[in-house]
Amino acid sequence: MIYRTKNSDFELFKKEALKWQEILGLKEWSLHFDWLLMDSAIASVCYHVRDMAATVRLNKKLRLPNGSDVKFIIRRAAFHELMYLVTARLACIAVNRSYDEEEWTSYHHALIRMLENTLFTKY
Secondary structure (H helix, E strand, O other): OEEEOOHHHHHHHHHHHHHHHHHOOOOOOEEEEEEEOOOOOOEEEEEEOOOOEEEEEEEOEEEOOOOOOHHHHHHHHHHHHHHHHHOHHHHHHHHOOOOOHHHHHHHHHHHHHHHHHHHHOOO
16 A cells, blocks of 8 residues: 555654654764655665764655554554664774774663663563
8 A cells, every 4th residue: 555644654753753762862863854755665764974964754645554553553664763873883984994993882882871771670
């Protein structure tokens, strides 16, 4: 089925992304939101690690299986896109051939600490 997202869906998407930004300790990231037509993705994120800025986007037209729980899909998409920010610095280091070992060690520890603070205390 084709589902055209509504303003209320976009607001839910933003609310969920901001919730996960807080939960995951991504407070240093500046988030911007966009609601536009995309080829096939439900959502996407574009980020710049050096500036710690990201644009999180929701598609205006979703292709979904019949009977889909649209709210659940939108909430999960927001979480999915924020997970890219969790690993953004790691990805940047991985593709940079002259990575800084101290930077890697620092981020590696920060990532583990974030997971520890968000998951270990709840489960």
